Amino acid sequence: MKICNKILQIGLLSAALGSLFGCSVARRLQRQQATAGLAQLTRAERQERQQDSRPQVVKLQRDSNTFFLAPVDTLADGERVMALQIEQVTVVAKARTIPERNGRVTLDFIVTLPKALLGRSRSVVITPVLHKPDESVALEDLVIRGGRFSLLQERDYWQYETYVERFRPDTVGREAAFNRFVKFPYPEDVRLDSLVEGRSTVTYYYSQAIKTDETSKKMLVTLQGQVLAVDDSAYSLPPSDTLSYVVSSMISFVDTMPRYRIKVIDKFVTVEDRNYIQFFVGDTRVVDTLGDNRRQLDKITSLMRRIVEQQEFYVDTITLTAASSPEGAYAFNERLSQGRAEALKRYLVRRYGRSIDTMLTVQWVAEDWPELMTRIRTDREIVNRDAILELIAEEKNPDRREQAIRQRFPKDYDYIHAMIYPQLRAVNFRYNLRRKGMVKDTIHTTELNTVYARGVELLQKRKYAKALYILNDYNDRNTVVAHLSMDHNERALELLATLPKDAVTEYLRAIACSRLGRKEEGRRHFLEACRLDGRMEYRGNLDPEITELLKQ
Incomplete structure (x- = not known):
């Protein structure tokens, strides 16, 4: 109270x-x-x-x-x-x-x-x-x-x-x-x-x-x-x-001249496309209602139409290659791959038209062991990956090779059979194209480096970290400006030492030296910048870092 x-x-x-x-x-x-x-x-x-x-x-x-x-x-x-x-x-x-x-x-x-x-x-x-x-x-x-x-x-x-x-x-x-x-x-x-x-x-x-x-x-x-x-x-x-x-700020020293890069134009161009067509076991007929076949076949014919009908290239050849997975006898798989390749060609000719019949070449692979090895090598789910790869390299007979994997590594084989074998039953298309009106095999031309231009744009907007991420590989004046804007003065001096000497680089060296307390060296660079370009003296009078540099 x-x-x-x-x-x-x-x-x-x-x-x-x-x-x-x-x-x-x-x-x-x-x-x-x-x-x-x-x-x-x-x-x-x-x-x-x-x-x-x-x-x-x-x-x-x-x-x-x-x-x-x-x-x-x-x-x-x-x-x-x-x-x-x-x-x-x-x-x-x-x-x-x-x-x-x-x-x-x-x-x-x-x-x-x-x-x-x-x-x-x-x-x-x-x-x-x-x-x-x-x-x-x-x-x-x-x-x-x-x-x-x-x-x-x-x-x-x-x-x-x-x-x-x-x-x-x-x-x-x-x-x-x-x-x-x-x-x-x-x-x-x-x-x-x-x-x-x-x-x-x-x-x-x-x-x-x-x-x-x-x-x-x-x-x-x-x-x-x-x-x-x-x-x-x-x-x-x-x-x-x-x-x-x-x-x-340093952005007044940004070099806004566009940068170009050399572009190589080839006369001959190759387009590759991989597709997965399902077949009944031991059968070669193309059934468009089976599994995902409708979408895959539409994808093949759509790409083929775009390539054949475009105006920039001639189509020299189209190569169709069908492959099978390794289960079963190698000789049977070879006949199966050939039959499926020819059946798919007939289907495409009927659907697209007789105009591709002469340019479409058929090839086949009985068992695609190189593709199998590539997929085994990158699959972390296979426990005995290295041992299986070694077995494939040593055993030359494909039938004994497949049987040995199944017997020695049954769990890994079951996984390979279920997850990887379906990816081997593929149909690859290779389009060999030739650019129209081009005599030489290659032509070198220039095109605007849009990535570099984006870095300069970010620099001018004072988004220095993002700009430096792009410009860091170019090691030019704009890279120096980005480093100075982020107070990376030692790195800026290192890059400036590799650039041609002119009024701007000398002025930037003076700025970096001023920040690092190296006044005598900085004064020399500033005076040299003024000697090379009298306008630098006026700019220095407005720059507090140069004013600090010139104090006795």
């Missing part, structure tokens, strides 16, 4: 404080008319700011006024929001050209807030917004909270933890209690950028890594802001001016 009374007393006291401070905060802010601003630094100003950097901190204290730095995702539900122009917030970008690394860039700028804006009883929320052609993306928030605001958070959490310890509610009860007692939850993470306190300002160095895409040649950033007071009132800052970032 004492704990509950204590919580109630603290709650009433905080409500009174919130009313007292909230009203004074609101009235004081309403008298301000300044607008939030956004500006870029000159190079000299940027270097001066960078020299004044302080150690990273997440809390600062001055004259009993404490400010806490933390990010949040959203403000509390149910807040009262009203538009208001407040004390000026100055935002300065540290760099206008930013380098890309492994498909990402780091956006950074400086936010300077007057201490009068912060006060002790309110929280300032700054939200950078990245504008893309088809969407706007809110980046991670920056929040700086006054000392009393933070004390209010501590009190709320103390009330919640005391309640849980006293009444031990279940999960649902804990969630309800948290929503009841904690008005402003702590953020889960804390930004670790530099926070610097001046005499009248607080300066925050903001940076965040952003994934690039094909629209990221130029990035635009604006700021949105809110001030949240302990009385739940919130005041919106007008949108800021726009920061403009130019992304310095």
Whole structure:
């Protein structure tokens, strides 16, 4: 009971404080008319700011006024929001050209807030917004909270933890209690950028890594802001001016010239087709209603019609070869294969027409032992695979060979007889074609390498890993660009050493050396690139990696 009374007393006291401070905060802010601003630094100003950097901190204290730095995702539900122009917030970008690394860039700028804006009883929320052609993306928030605001958070959490310890509610009860007692939850993470306190300002160095895409040649950033007071009132800052970032990437060096490959065109072409026609045991008649024969026969005649009637080739010959499986006597199987081959030819002549009679040649194989050995060699279900293959190679008589397998390896034989023998009863067609109007046996011509073109397209869309998967075998300038874009600088230097020397390769060497800390070597390559092409000097002035390289 004492704990509950204590919580109630603290709650009433905080409500009174919130009313007292909230009203004074609101009235004081309403008298301000300044607008939030956004500006870029000159190079000299940027270097001066960078020299004044302080150690990273997440809390600062001055004259009993404490400010806490933390990010949040959203403000509390149910807040009262009203538009208001407040004390000026100055935002300065540290760099206008930013380098890309492994498909990402780091956006950074400086936010300077007057201490009068912060006060002790309110929280300032700054939200950078990245504008893309088809969407706007809110980046991670920056929040700086006054000392009393933070004390209010501590009190709320103390009330919640005391309640849980006293009444031990279940999960649902804990969630309800948290929503009841904690008005402003702590953020889960804390930004670790530099926070610097001046005499009248607080300066925050903001940076965040952003994934690039094909629209990221130029990035635009604006700021949105809110001030949240302990009385739940919130005041919106007008949108800021726009920061403009130019992304310095390697894709400007992509070689877009199409690549061709040599294609060999042959005068003589062969088409092979394997089919499985079922016959009654010991019979040679073609029965189209037996098993899958209808579909197989339709497949044969359809392919034959397409080949014979096409206009690009002459059909010199069509060879039909029928084969049997090894069970039974070899002599009988040979007569059976011959009879089935001739019967199938007669069937095709009747179905397709007399025009193929003269070009269709019939052959037969009594028992297709080579095909049997190939299938045994690749079938993991056969336990004695090696021994059976050795037996087939040693025994020259086909009848004794088949009988020996059946006697020595009965289980394997049963499997072979059931699963592999049916695949040996096949009919193979071989179409020998000759290209019309062609005198030489072969002609060499060029055709566009569409695979390489796809790799270049992916590179230009900043899909570097997929592009490198395609371009890695070519070892050319585009392969180098893909490696540099993924920060594979050592590998890029190795490839550059094998390429012809020109302004672009020298510039790329300078970039790789800059990243690896080899400044002297990098400077030599950059100066050589400028000597070979004066435009490289202008490009280098816009490239922060070259700027870093040229620092003394």
